[in-house]
Every structure is written in structure tokens, then in C-alpha cells.
Amino acid sequence: MSIANTVYDYLAKQAIPYQTIRHQPSKSSVQSAIAARIPLHQLAKAVVLKDSLDHYLMAILPAANRVNIRQVSQITNSKLQFAKEHELNSRFKDCEPGAIPPFGEPYNMEVxxxxxxxxxxDVFLEAGDHETLICLLQESFQQISNDQPHDDLCSAPPGNH
Structure with missing residues (x-):
């Protein structure tokens, strides 16, 4: 499959330079990083959350970390929960199930x-399938994420409380 059409069109429209990296099929962002031999902290993964009114929010964080849903709820001043798989499949139709690219804007989602x-x-991002990553220089990542809010979204690693 390679890059999802929505992501491909978005990167082209924004004139964002990137490279793709192919890897063995994986079932998670952690497995993708291992297969592509890149550090976990450099791979950005998307976690989609929603509120009680079905407003969706994409939290983008390093693959090595877990989203702290309480922290994100406080930041956004709303009670959030994880979006269900079937909801994601209908929103990300050009992606393989479970391979959501961390690009909210082209999918009309707050980030x-x-x-x-x-x-x-460098920042690596899932491309929409289970075998391709997109590599962006930090400067290019900043270009696509600068207008979006950022904060500390992750739980502390075990043993660092």
C-alpha cells in the first residue's frame, strides 16, 4: 500500500520533503521502530481520543510512551476516552486498520x-500501512506541527513517578 493517499496529497500540497522507509510488516508502532531500526523516541504515533459529543482529537506522541488520558483531558478541559477501532476505520478509510498516520489536519481532526x-x-511517522514509515527532518516536522498545540501528553515511564 505505502503512503495513504490523504497523507501523500497533504505532504505534496504543503511542499514537505520526506523519505520513506520500508520495513517488515508490523502490528504496532513499537514493532515498526524495531523493524526499521530506529529509536522508539523518534517514531511518532497517533492515539485518537474523543469526548462525549464525538469530537475527535489526535494525540501524537513518541512510540515509546503511553498517552496520559487524564493529562490530555485536563489540557483540553474535556473528558476524553479512546476512540473505538470501528470509528477509526471509517475515518481513516485509505489506511490499513491499526495503521493511523499521525497527521490530523488532512483527516479534519484536531491535534x-x-x-x-x-x-x-529526525521524526518518523506511520504512513498508513504496516510496512512504511515517513521520515521528516525536524525542520519539516515543525512546519506541519507548528500551528498545533503541544504539551506533555505522556505518562511517566515505570519507576519514574
Missing amino acids: LWDKRLCQSP
């Missing part, structure tokens, strides 16, 4: 991204 993603020279 909140974790500030940890600003700390690496």
Missing part, C-alpha cells in the same frame, strides 16, 4: 502533540 518529538533531528 495535540507531545513536546518530546521536538528533541530529535
